[in-house]
Amino acid sequence: xxxxxxxxxxxxxxxxxxxxxxxxxxxxxxxxxxxxxxxxxxxxxxxxxxxxxxxxxxxxxxxxxxxxxxxxxxxxxxxxxxxxxxxxxxxxxxxxxxxxxxxxxxxxxxxxxxxxxxxxxxxxxxxxxxxxxxxxxxxxxxxxxxxxxxxxxxxxxxxxxxxxxxxxxxxxxxxxxxxxxxxxxxxxxxxxxxxxxxxxxxxxxxxxxxxxxxxxxxxxxxxxxxxxxxxxxxxxxxxxxxxxxxxxxxxxxxxxxxxxxxxxxxxxxxxxxxxxxxxxxxxxxxxxxxxxxxxxxxxxxxxxxxxxxxxxxxxxxxxxxxxxxxxxxxxxxxxxxxxxxxxxx
Amino acid sequence: xxxxxxxxxxxxxxxxxxxxxxxxxxxxxxxxxxxxxxxxxxxxxxxxxxxxxxxxxxxxxxxxxxxxxxxxxxxxxxxxxxxxxxxxxxxxxxxxxxxxxxxxxxxxxxxxxxxxxxxxxxxxxxxxxxxxxxxxxxxxxxxxxxxxxxxxxxxxxxxxxxxxxxxxxxxxxxxxxxxxxxxxxxxxxxxxxxxxxxxxxxxxxxxxxxxxxxxxxxxxxxxxxxxxxxxxxxxxxxxxxxxxxxxxxxxxxxxxxxxxxxxxxxxxxxxxxxxxxxxxxxxxxxxxxxxxxxxxxxxxxxxxxxxxxxxxxxxxxxxxxxxxxxxxxxxxxxxxxxxxxxxxxxxxxxxxxxxxxxxxxxxxxxxxxxxxxxxxxxxxxxxxxxxxxxxxxxxxxx
Numbered sequence: 235x236x237x238x239x240x241x242x243x244x245x246x247x248x249x250x251x252x253x254x255x256x257x258x259x260x261x262x263x264x265x266x267x268x269x270x271x272x273x274x275x276x277x278x279x280x281x282x283x284x285x286x287x288x289x290x291x292x293x294x295x296x297x298x299x300x301x302x303x304x305x306x307x308x309x310x311x312x313x314x315x316x317x318x319x320x321x322x323x324x325x326x327x328x329x330x331x332x333x334x335x336x337x338x339x340x341x342x343x344x345x346x347x348x349x350x351x352x353x354x355x356x357x358x359x360x361x362x363x364x365x366x367x368x369x370x371x372x373x374x375x376x377x378x379x380x381x382x383x384x385x386x387x388x389x390x391x392x393x394x395x396x397x398x399x400x401x402x403x404x405x406x407x408x409x410x411x412x413x414x415x416x417x418x419x420x421x422x423x424x425x426x427x428x429x430x431x432x433x434x435x436x437x438x439x440x441x442x443x444x445x446x447x448x449x450x451x452x453x454x455x456x457x458x459x460x461x462x463x464x465x466x467x468x469x470x471x472x473x474x475x476x477x478x479x480x481x482x483x484x485x486x487x488x489x490x491x492x493x494x495x496x497x498x499x500x501x502x503x504x505x506x507x508x509x510x511x512x513x514x515x516x517x518x519x520x521x522x523x524x525x526x527x528x529x530x531x532x533x534x535x536x537x538x539x540x541x542x543x544x545x546x547x548x549x550x551x552x553x554x555x556x557x558x559x560x561x562x563x564x565x566x567x568x569x570x571x572x573x574x575x576x577x578x579x
Numbered sequence: 580x581x582x583x584x585x586x587x588x589x590x591x592x593x594x595x596x597x598x599x600x601x602x603x604x605x606x607x608x609x610x611x612x613x614x615x616x617x618x619x620x621x622x623x624x625x626x627x628x629x630x631x632x633x634x635x636x637x638x639x640x641x642x643x644x645x646x647x648x649x650x651x652x653x654x655x656x657x658x659x660x661x662x663x664x665x666x667x668x669x670x671x672x673x674x675x676x677x678x679x680x681x682x683x684x685x686x687x688x689x690x691x692x693x694x695x696x697x698x699x700x701x702x703x704x705x706x707x708x709x710x711x712x713x714x715x716x717x718x719x720x721x722x723x724x725x726x727x728x729x730x731x732x733x734x735x736x737x738x739x740x741x742x743x744x745x746x747x748x749x750x751x752x753x754x755x756x757x758x759x760x761x762x763x764x765x766x767x768x769x770x771x772x773x774x775x776x777x778x779x780x781x782x783x784x785x786x787x788x789x790x791x792x793x794x795x796x797x798x799x800x801x802x803x804x805x806x807x808x809x810x811x812x813x814x815x816x817x818x819x820x821x822x823x824x825x826x827x828x829x830x831x832x833x834x835x836x837x838x839x840x841x842x843x844x845x846x847x848x849x850x851x852x853x854x855x856x857x858x859x860x861x862x863x864x865x866x867x868x869x870x871x872x873x874x875x876x877x878x879x880x881x882x883x884x885x886x887x888x889x890x891x892x893x894x895x896x897x898x899x900x901x902x903x904x905x906x907x908x909x910x911x912x913x914x915x916x917x918x919x920x921x922x923x924x925x926x927x928x929x930x931x932x933x934x935x936x937x938x939x940x941x942x943x944x945x946x947x948x949x950x951x952x953x954x955x956x957x958x959x960x961x962x963x964x965x966x967x968x969x970x971x972x973x974x975x976x977x
Contacts, residue, residue, distance in 0.1 A: 335876070336876055336877075336878070337876075337878060380843035380844070390844070396876075397878065399847075399849070399870070399874065399876075399879065400847070400848065400849050400850065400882065400936075401835075401846070401848075403844050403845050403846065403847075405843075405844055436633070437829075437830060438634075438635070438829075438830035438831045438832070438837065438839070439633045439634075439635070440630075440632070440633055440634055440635040440636075440841065441633070442841070443841060444841065444842075444843035444844065445843065445844065447841055447842065447843075448844055448846065449829035449830040449835055449837065449846055450826075450829070450835060450846055450848075452829070452830075453818070453825070454818050454825065465937075467878075472937050472940065473937030475937065487811065487815070488814060488815045488818045489798050489814070535820045535821065535940075536820055536823055536937065536938055536940050537937045537940065538937075540820050542820050544820065544821075545820070
């Protein structure tokens with residue numbers, strides 16, 4: 235049996251094709267991109283070896299599969315699986331795209347008590363950690379799936395029905411799945427963001443894996459991904475959209491990624507105490523995020539808060555509900571003022 | 580759909596793994612992996628898409644892998660009037676290479692004289708479309724879409740219905756086709772069936788990749804200076820929240836409804852752009868109601884698939900019904916935030932439509948910016964593609 239340096243992850247077989255293609259193409263023409271790509275490629279190529287050998291559906295590969303599994307099963311005794319569950323809420327009501335085949339409406343949203351339905355409801359979270367009784371943080375090592383790549387997870391709370399038919403799709407993801415050291419945990423922390431080292435990977439590039447290759451959750455190389463997207467259809471108004479992401483990103487052009495962190499990272503750092511990951515659920519309350527926003531008014535640019543500087547009047551009231559200052563793009567007092575994420579009662 | 584996608588990807592991956600030919604230049608680990616999958620080698624040839632390094636390959640259905648022989652056959656069929664019931668029209672009768680395989684007619688004209696209520700869209704990079712045509716959300720593959728123009732009766736396009744056997748006999752008895760079919764489907768005893776005609780034509784359409792425009796050469800091939808400063812500013816304008824082109828025209832295809840081999844979560848991208856708002860009702864004309872025709876949801880009225888920007892300067896007139904004559908008119912409509920139809924049966928101001936997508940919010944554009952935006956569109960014209968002999972009519976001139 236050939237030895238393999240199998241990383242602790244699984245990559246679906248079609249990524250292999252991508253990676254292979256990329257290697258071939260790289261010999262033909264240089265990549266006009268940016269240094270971080272190299273890192274990602276390097277990672278992905280390592281992963282690809284597992285992808286090819288770890289084809290569990292193919293009986294002829296049974297031996298290879300066993301070999302790979304063995305290398306993955308390291309330290310099983312010292313770790314435990316964890317599944318941190320999230321639920322999309324609109325105030326006290328569970329969120330849904332549709333009801334009886336049409337877009338589902340919710341009332342009393344925002345400062346003008348608007349009635350609205352939804353077209354999209356997706357967020358990236360990263361840097362997920364559990365916290366023990368002594369305030370020690372441990373990182374959750376994420377399973378590698380189409381919804382989870384390295385340290386970033388897409389929470390996809392829309393099902394592509396009703397109002398979400400334009401932008402959404404059927405698959406959903408309402409949990410963060412991975413491993414932590416065995417132990418007892420009483421708190422949860424994560425960032426509402428795509429980490430900078432992956433944020434500016436072009437969404438439709440061959441080397442950008444799921445879940446980072448969704449174009450509806452991407453601006454461009456320079457600005458990177460939308461960390462969160464919630465689009466509302468508001469009765470009697472043009473609509474109101476929340477597109478979160480970093481701004482003030484400096485690069486040589488729209489089609490090039492920045493080399494240093496963006497001027498306004500806009501990364502909400504979320505901490506939830508008194509949280510048992512084995513039994514509790516995180517409520518993502520979009521009504522709480524929007525409570526200070528007038529959904530019938532649009533103060534500038536496209537409707538809602540798109541996080542860019544011209545949207546100052548739309549974003550300034552909303553950002554504190556993420557714990558952020560729109561002016562600085564940073565957490566205020568560690569983002570403790572955020573009201574959007576809380577333990578489900 | 581998901582199932583077939585996974586199957587197709589599986590075959591692609593297997594064919595790559597099983598391809599020992601190119602592995603000598605790769606490192607040892609890859610060679611080992613190749614060996615474990617060598618038994619799966621019974622798949623199509625490895626197709627060279629000729630893509631820039633950063634562009635992922637398109638999806639290919641598992642039951643119709645790319646081969647040069649099928650592409651050759653499909654090219655002959657695409658340009659052959661004998662595919663139509665009365666022998667007067669080919670696919671190329673509505674899709675012209677010099678126009679990126681779109682047409683300059685307002686509405687397409689079928690082989691029997693029926694007017695088709697659509698302007699035929701271009702075909703470059705059609706293999707990447709998440710769904711095909713202007714509005715049908717159920718055509719995930721060219722193989723599923725193509726029966727529509729071939730057999731459709733309301734309206735008639737190629738008009739094969741009722742003439743099936745006569746059409747197949749034309750292919751069966753033609754000496755050129757006897758060679759082409761035998762090469763394309765060597766394992767099939769009787770390949771003179773519409774299933775194989777469609778598979779071959781779909782393979783030809785998939786082979787139509789366009790990545791040689793000035794924009795591509797600069798951005799995707801790394802050729803510094805290929806893109807003018809003016810076009811670059813136009814691209815940047817398209818990416819601003821002020822113009823907001825990019826919410827719908829996203830990614831390398833400049834169309835949200837794009838899928839490729841890395842796609843895990845399919846995006847489709849249907850939008851109401853405020854082209855109509857008949858009598859303030861939100862309505863579109865009866866023969867072009869958009870996604871509503873399939874979902875029956877009132878909110879889906881007027882939603883059409885966002886088309887690519889590629890070769891857009893060659894594809895006038897614009898929109899699903901060809902009702903916008905020039906690119907300047909298109910820019911004016913978006914700058915206004917919707918079209919005002921001032922008279923006739925469809926009178927109404929699209930800007931005020933309550934069904935209009937909120938990103939069509941209107942913007943101020945000065946003359947310099949207009950020229951920059953058009954320079955960007957010009958930079959997406961792929962002269963190589965529209966003159967490439969491998970996409971041209973293979974038949975001798977009549």
